[in-house]
Structure formats: structure tokens, C-alpha cells
Amino acid sequence: MRRIAYLGTLVALAGGLAYTAHAFGDAGETTAPLFGVTIPPGYRDWRVISVAHEAGNNNDLRAVLGNDAAIKAYREDKLPFPDGSIIARLAWSYVPSAENNKVFGRDQSFVAGAPINVQFMVKDSKKYAATGGWGFGQFKDGKPVDDALLKPCFGCHVPVKARDFVFTQYAPSP
Amino acid sequence: MRRIAYLGTLVALAGGLAYTAHAFGDAGETTAPLFGVTIPPGYRDWRVISVAHEAGNNNDLRAVLGNDAAIKAYREDKLPFPDGSIIARLAWSYVPSAENNKVFGRDQSFVAGAPINVQFMVKDSKKYAATGGWGFGQFKDGKPVDDALLKPCFGCHVPVKARDFVFTQYAPSP
Numbered sequence: 001m002r003r004i005a006y007l008g009t010l011v012a013l014a015g016g017l018a019y020t021a022h023a024f025g026d027a028g029e030t031t032a033p034l035f036g037v038t039i040p041p042g043y044r045d046w047r048v049i050s051v052a053h054e055a056g057n058n059n060d061l062r063a064v065l066g067n068d069a070a071i072k073a074y075r076e077d078k079l080p081f082p083d084g085s086i087i088a089r090l091a092w093s094y095v096p097s098a099e100n101n102k103v104f105g106r107d108q109s110f111v112a113g114a115p116i117n118v119q120f121m122v123k124d125s126k127k128y129a130a131t132g133g134w135g136f137g138q139f140k141d142g143k144p145v146d147d148a149l150l151k152p153c154f155g156c157h158v159p160v161k162a163r164d165f166v167f168t169q170y171a172p173s174p
Numbered sequence: 175m176r177r178i179a180y181l182g183t184l185v186a187l188a189g190g191l192a193y194t195a196h197a198f199g200d201a202g203e204t205t206a207p208l209f210g211v212t213i214p215p216g217y218r219d220w221r222v223i224s225v226a227h228e229a230g231n232n233n234d235l236r237a238v239l240g241n242d243a244a245i246k247a248y249r250e251d252k253l254p255f256p257d258g259s260i261i262a263r264l265a266w267s268y269v270p271s272a273e274n275n276k277v278f279g280r281d282q283s284f285v286a287g288a289p290i291n292v293q294f295m296v297k298d299s300k301k302y303a304a305t306g307g308w309g310f311g312q313f314k315d316g317k318p319v320d321d322a323l324l325k326p327c328f329g330c331h332v333p334v335k336a337r338d339f340v341f342t343q344y345a346p347s348p
Contacts, residue, residue: 048239056282108230112224
């Protein structure tokens, strides 16, 4: 009984420490909130910037959407993006459509399958000054990925510094 | 001079006939307005239904968008789509991105290139009763394609009659 009580105290203590560490951002590198980006409400309603297919390991179909501030900057061709701009990248698995192929008469159609994840780039030139003014977030099933996964984000975006670190270009109306 | 005046009369007459024929829909099969679908203002701002890649001859990346009525029906899983629903399919050429591939370290990235065309399905159960309640339109650079190109549309959509003749299914939020 004493052992159980002792274990209980340890667990409670560890939980408390973990909570405190997380809240103040002074925990180990893998648990500190790197950017603190959360899911912007209503992002699924945002307007389309462009679409893409990443083959390779990802093998996804993706839609890149922007909130009002991001879309306005894109359409007016204004860089850098103003603070408050958010760019969302939604990814779904790249799956052949037997239904469509039957109509086309050959295998040529690939559609969005199961959702994979969603990523956000949030512009805040002060808060994220160390990473070009952008904070990065990634979520799967509504839950954030481990911050360790967000560490390489900015480094990969450096080659497009001239476009304010944003890869996706606006797809004009057909 | 007389010849010029005569030609001018002929041109004016032909123009008048063509206008009259178009207005009353009694011209030849290739010029009669089959559905009379026009480009809905602001369609580029509509919300995303899904994305796709058509390989083969098309080889395009596409975004399928819906106006408010269409999106509401999709999200509430309500069929048939109500009158006033419009579904837009925007297509861009499927092009490799050398810029992205350099970052990924291999050839895997395909993005939206030049705009190809845009198609619309407009729901009006009375006006388009002969084609499942849907009118079809296709535009390139803002101009409608020849109506002859729209004749096969409905036939291809018949296999998905159970989904109110609509191929694209709603892609859930990742």
C-alpha cells in the first residue's frame, strides 16, 4: 500500500512538472512549444492559392489555401506578407479513382483519398523574427505533431527567401 | 461602290440573322446555346470541395469548388443538390517544380502551371430537366467553348446518377 501511494505521488509530481515545464516553455527541446501555432478556426473555408501533387514518400494531393490577408497579398503581388497572414496546406492521400477511370476508358484519374495532415504558416514578424517572420504548425486529426518535426521547416523555406519564404505561387483563374 | 454597299448589306443581314438565331436558339446544332451557362462572378473565391490529378491527355491538376448552396449540400450530405447549386472545376497544367524538387532532393513535386480551362455544373431542375437537372459550361480565357463540346457531358455523368450525377466527393478536413 505504501508503495502504491509512493508511486501515486511520483506520477502526480511528474505530471505537475511536465505541465509547468510546458506552460513556461522551459522543458526539454522536444516538448517546448516551438511556435505555438494553433488550428485557425474556419480554415477549411479559405480561398484557394493553388494545388499540387507531392509524389515520393508523401504521395499526396494538396490544396494550399489562404486567409483574407494572405489572399489579398497574393492577388496584389505584395511582399512581404503582412502580419496576420496565414497559409494552410491541406494534404490527402493520392488515390486512383476506379470510378473515373471507367468513364475515361483508361487509368488516368487520381483523387483525394483519406486526409493526411494540415500545415500552417503564420506571419508574425516580431514573434517569429528568428524564422523569417513565420511560425509553422502541423496537425493530424486535429492534434499537433511533436515540435521536433517543425524544426526543419524554416531551413527548407530559406531558398525562397525572395518570395518571403513561401513556396506556393498563386494559380491564376482559368 | 455599289458592290461595297451590297456586301455591307449582306454582312449586316447575316449578322442580324445570326443574332436572331442565337437569341431564339433555332440556329444549327453547333451554334445553338445548349445550356447557356455563363461564368458565375467570384467563382475563384468559392470553397474547396476536393482536388484531383487527371493524367493522360488532360494531364492537369484541378481544384473543384462549390458556391454556398453546393458546399452546404455536400457538408450536410443532402442529395439531390438544390437548385442554384454550382460546382466549378478549375484546371491547370501539371508541371514539375524544379524549385521544390531541389529542396526535397529528388523529383517528386508537381504544381499548377498555366491555366487550362474552367467547367461549371449549374443545378436548375426545371431548365435542365433533360440532363438530370444540370447545365454544363466550359470556358477558356473567359470565352465559352463551342456547344458541341458540351453535348457529351451529361452522358459521362450518368454512371454517378446515385450521387445526383456528380463525380467529385467532398474531401474532409485533414
